Amino acid sequence: MEYQEAKEKFISTWGSLGTLWGINKAMAQIQALLFISTKPLSMEDIMEQLQISRGNTSMNLRQLMDWGIVTKELIPGERKEYFTTEKDVQELARIIAKERSRREIQPVVKVLKEVSSIKDDGTEKTKELIKQTKALYDLTETADAMLNKIVNQQQNWITKSLIKLIK
Amino acid sequence: MEYQEAKEKFISTWGSLGTLWGINKAMAQIQALLFISTKPLSMEDIMEQLQISRGNTSMNLRQLMDWGIVTKELIPGERKEYFTTEKDVQELARIIAKERSRREIQPVVKVLKEVSSIKDDGTEKTKELIKQTKALYDLTETADAMLNKIVNQQQNWITKSLIKLIK
DNA sequence: ATAAGCTTTCAATAATTATTGAAAGTTTAA
DNA sequence: TTAAACTTTCAATAATTATTGAAAGCTTAT
Structure with a gap:
């Protein structure tokens, strides 16, 4: 199994697990994506990689931040917001x-x-x-x-x- | 709080908890009803007390039996099937x-x-x-x-x- | 002050999941 | 064997939940 396949498998499995305990798929998948990312991701990055809309991304990121699992990362000189999840x-x-x-x-x-x-x-x-x-x-x-x-x-x-x- | 109110409160709370961990409302409510019942209940009893259809009752009882939480109880001389849940x-x-x-x-x-x-x-x-x-x-x-x-x-x-x- | 770049909101819509009810199936009694 | 009493199945429908996308809202740079 190559990187890309493994990554997709992980994200989709984690996503469907989320549904089972009351977290929606998109929310769980965003967290999964950030969890294995080596650097903070922007909304654009997330939208593109998971193929979900801007609104959906925004709402679910907000929820993850409410849970305290995801935090905003400001990158100096950049206008966009970047996000990371708790890695431990x-x-x-x-x-x-x-x-x-x-x-x-x-x-x-x-x-x-x-x-x-x-x-x-x-x-x-x-x-x-x-x-x-x-x-x-x-x-x-x-x-x-x-x-x-x-x-x-x-x-x-x-x-x-x-x-x-x-x- | 009187008996009837307490009973309804328990059943509905238990029902909505069910949804949260992947069990549907009807299934959780049937289990709750049986859990506080002093004697086995028939399908009619359940339908009436929870105000749900015959099909719904049948399907969810089956699922509860698959989980091993509910068992059929045959009452001698009775044609109907009666159900009980694990009480411990x-x-x-x-x-x-x-x-x-x-x-x-x-x-x-x-x-x-x-x-x-x-x-x-x-x-x-x-x-x-x-x-x-x-x-x-x-x-x-x-x-x-x-x-x-x-x-x-x-x-x-x-x-x-x-x-x-x-x- | 204005516009560019980005995020949030939310009504509309799509997707998913639960529920109904009537027909088909099963079992028992006569 | 027939019919009554009961249960199961499943296609149709209803209810719920997730997703979209465009408009409205910010924020920063000029």
């Missing part, structure tokens, strides 16, 4: 985990907490609702906490020994 | 993590491995592609392994102490 995968994972927790998990946890706190009127169905949503609440909280801790305290002794233990 | 959240998490790993993560890992194995022609861009996809490959593999181990070895001593450490 550990840091990338940390940012993504944090954002997803904030945007998706926390709102659900909030509802689970509310629902599991309704007053117990003694009926079987109410007891079941409380019991099951409480169980989901505990699970979600724990999973979320673990995820965040793990990606945050990257490579400290806990993580290192954990990885050894479970690998 | 730990087991539910285990099934979902395993299925998602198989369906989504593994195919990506495969591509990352292929791409990161192209021959190094010495150019800077090829070196970068190899380096970055290799880093993603390692991260994804480790994260996937951790996820699977954690949900599989539920509540063994490692998990218990880990939870204590990071909570």
